[in-house]
Amino acid sequence: MRSKFQLNNVLLLVIVAALAIFPFISDSRTWTILLTQIFIFSILAMSYDILLGYTGIVSFGHAMFFGMGAYTTAILLHQFEATLSMFFLSIIIGMIIAAVISFLVGLLTLRLKSHFFAMLTLAVSGLFLVLAEKWRTLTHGNDGFTFRAPEFFKDRMMFYLLVLICLVLVYFFLRRFVESPLGRVLIAVRENEQRTKSLGYQTLYYKVIASVIAGIVASLAGSLYAVSLRFVNTSVLTMDITLDALLMTIIGGVGTLIGPIIGAGVIELAQHYLSGLAKEYPIFERWIIFFGIIYILAVIFFPRGIVGTIQYAFWKRKNKAIKGPIRPSRRKVVAK
Amino acid sequence: MELLINLFINGLATGMLIFLLAAGLTLIFGLMDVLNFAHGGLFAWGAFSGVWFYGLTSSFTIAIIGAILTGILLGFITEKLIITPVYGNHVQQILITLGFMIVLSEMLKVVFGPNQIAAKTPPLLAGSWEIGDVIIIKYRLFIIVVGFLVFGVFQFILKRTKVGLIVRAGVMNKEMVQALGINIKRVFLYVFMAGAALAALSGVLMAPYSGVIYAEMGMEFAILAFIVVVIGGMGSFPGSLLAAILVGLAGSFMAYYVPALSLAVNMMLMAIVLIFRPQGLFTAKG
Numbered sequence A: 001m002r003s004k005f006q007l008n009n010v011l012l013l014v015i016v017a018a019l020a021i022f023p024f025i026s027d028s029r030t031w032t033i034l035l036t037q038i039f040i041f042s043i044l045a046m047s048y049d050i051l052l053g054y055t056g057i058v059s060f061g062h063a064m065f066f067g068m069g070a071y072t073t074a075i076l077l078h079q080f081e082a083t084l085s086m087f088f089l090s091i092i093i094g095m096i097i098a099a100v101i102s103f104l105v106g107l108l109t110l111r112l113k114s115h116f117f118a119m120l121t122l123a124v125s126g127l128f129l130v131l132a133e134k135w136r137t138l139t140h141g142n143d144g145f146t147f148r149a150p151e152f153f154k155d156r157m158m159f160y161l162l163v164l165i166c167l168v169l170v171y172f173f174l175r176r177f178v179e180s181p182l183g184r185v186l187i188a189v190r191e192n193e194q195r196t197k198s199l200g201y202q203t204l205y206y207k208v209i210a211s212v213i214a215g216i217v218a219s220l221a222g223s224l225y226a227v228s229l230r231f232v233n234t235s236v237l238t239m240d241i242t243l244d245a246l247l248m249t250i251i252g253g254v255g256t257l258i259g260p261i262i263g264a265g266v267i268e269l270a271q272h273y274l275s276g277l278a279k280e281y282p283i284f285e286r287w288i289i290f291f292g293i294i295y296i297l298a299v300i301f302f303p304r305g306i307v308g309t310i311q312y313a314f315w316k317r318k319n320k321a322i323k324g325p326i327r328p329s330r331r332k333v334v335a336k
Numbered sequence B: 001m002e003l004l005i006n007l008f009i010n011g012l013a014t015g016m017l018i019f020l021l022a023a024g025l026t027l028i029f030g031l032m033d034v035l036n037f038a039h040g041g042l043f044a045w046g047a048f049s050g051v052w053f054y055g056l057t058s059s060f061t062i063a064i065i066g067a068i069l070t071g072i073l074l075g076f077i078t079e080k081l082i083i084t085p086v087y088g089n090h091v092q093q094i095l096i097t098l099g100f101m102i103v104l105s106e107m108l109k110v111v112f113g114p115n116q117i118a119a120k121t122p123p124l125l126a127g128s129w130e131i132g133d134v135i136i137i138k139y140r141l142f143i144i145v146v147g148f149l150v151f152g153v154f155q156f157i158l159k160r161t162k163v164g165l166i167v168r169a170g171v172m173n174k175e176m177v178q179a180l181g182i183n184i185k186r187v188f189l190y191v192f193m194a195g196a197a198l199a200a201l202s203g204v205l206m207a208p209y210s211g212v213i214y215a216e217m218g219m220e221f222a223i224l225a226f227i228v229v230v231i232g233g234m235g236s237f238p239g240s241l242l243a244a245i246l247v248g249l250a251g252s253f254m255a256y257y258v259p260a261l262s263l264a265v266n267m268m269l270m271a272i273v274l275i276f277r278p279q280g281l282f283t284a285k286g
Helices: A002-025 A029-055 A062-079 A084-109 A114-134 A156-179 A181-191 A193-198 A203-229 A239-252 A258-280 A282-301 A305-318 A328-334 B002-032 B039-057 B060-086 B090-112 B138-160 B162-172 B174-179 B184-210 B217-232 B237-257 B265-276
Strands: B128-131 B134-137
Touching: A002 A029, A002 A156, A029 A062, A029 A156, A029 A181, A029 A203, A029 A239, A029 A258, A062 A084, A062 A114, A062 A203, A062 A239, A084 A114, A084 A203, A084 B265, A114 A239, A114 B090, A114 B217, A114 B265, A156 A181, A156 A203, A181 A193, A181 A203, A193 A203, A239 A258, A239 A282, A239 A305, A239 B090, A258 A282, A258 A305, A282 B060, A282 B090, B002 B039, B002 B134, B002 B138, B002 B162, B002 B184, B002 B217, B002 B237, B039 B060, B039 B090, B039 B184, B039 B217, B060 B090, B060 B184, B090 B217, B134 B138, B138 B162, B138 B184, B138 B237, B162 B174, B162 B184, B174 B184, B184 B217, B217 B237, B217 B265, B237 B265
Parallel strands: none
Antiparallel strands: B128 B134
């Protein structure tokens, strides 16, 4: 087990190295931009998985934190000089705002059962969307505004590398987080909250921590996203962003950190090609329907996702317990 | 005084529309323990099909009946395809009904086109009465009457008929009802169809009220309905009525006196209720 674990790390290093070299070999602008987009959404999807996959809470308000990061960065770079230090400062400010809001919202709503919590996050994020639309002096409403990115990012490659570094750092940070005793408690909460409570854990406290961590990471993804477009409008706060994160997590595999990354890759590539197809075949103009249908089918028939299914196959072959995605509904299979 | 009456009527009418939407939601949740995130989609389908029927026949009665039938049909499909596989698993229910919501609202755009559609008020209900300085818009009064009527009918069915007895017993103890030889699955199906019909009815009534209908309206109003259900207490029919009226009135008065806060007023109401009574106003069991 130990040696396999290290093998995984080596494999990861090779992939990261290959991705880092990629823009130096290929000068395809489309691919650089597409990969940057995939990395950004991987960060978002991983943060969502901390909630859905590791703690077992469904939040429909995740776009709210993504949007906070995006707006903080956009507004600061727009109002002040667009320097690199301002960019990093804006990321940190965005994270602090996201942490405070996620703490307050979490404290208020996480006491509730899954149903209520999902509804309330939806309502709260709806409120933020309306706020952004009405506060026109700051956000320019639905039209949004463009802003200058730091000079340093004139070269798309630098930004690509920065995002890749962020992705790797976030991955290792979150892996450390879920493998810590605290992360193990979160998994216990997912598996059986009542029992975890009986063991003396203040589950609310752990759930709030999970939601704050997820909020902070989502805000980072938002900041990067805003800079990648050099434009921001209220679409960063809409349900679509949350749905994308949700879909990536489910397709990739809930309860794994690699899963959301792979899911982000699959979804972004599919979106890219489907919207390309829409230019030729009008039927693909409503490609979101296909996503909706795939999503429904995935929830029913493919609940482990890509990575989860592979891990489960490994587990079945070795017939011993693995760390990994154990969906709440099927946990009996793995509970032995 | 006249102003207060006007604001009151406006708030009550909005509240009644939200009640019709929330009633279906709370009915489904109360019996089946399913939170239907696709409820807003059924609402929007009610609005679009109602307007379509109205354009076709120019009879508002037929429009309402058509919308309700659409709701019943969609409710049947939803329960059979989407809800049945995920009974008893909350997380999956949330995920799958939300996915279906996307499909429903995108299908709207496929069938009726992506643009906003104008909805006309039927001539019989257009216009208003003026009593002194009080202006009573006929359509709003009509909505209030329909809202109370629906509340009365459902309350009668739930409390006074055998069907209602079965449903209420099902809420208490599904297994026992099943053991008594009643097919609880079929009861679930009928309840879901009734809830969907209420959503569609709310949609078709909303159309002339707001003047235009668009595919995104489902989610917008679903959020309001969620707020109402949380305030009133999940699964409580009278709770939903009271909370909907409260939300409607608060919105109407705030929009006049403190416009800046009008958008946040629902959230504030909900936050206050949640802090003091997390289970909602009307739920006895915590």
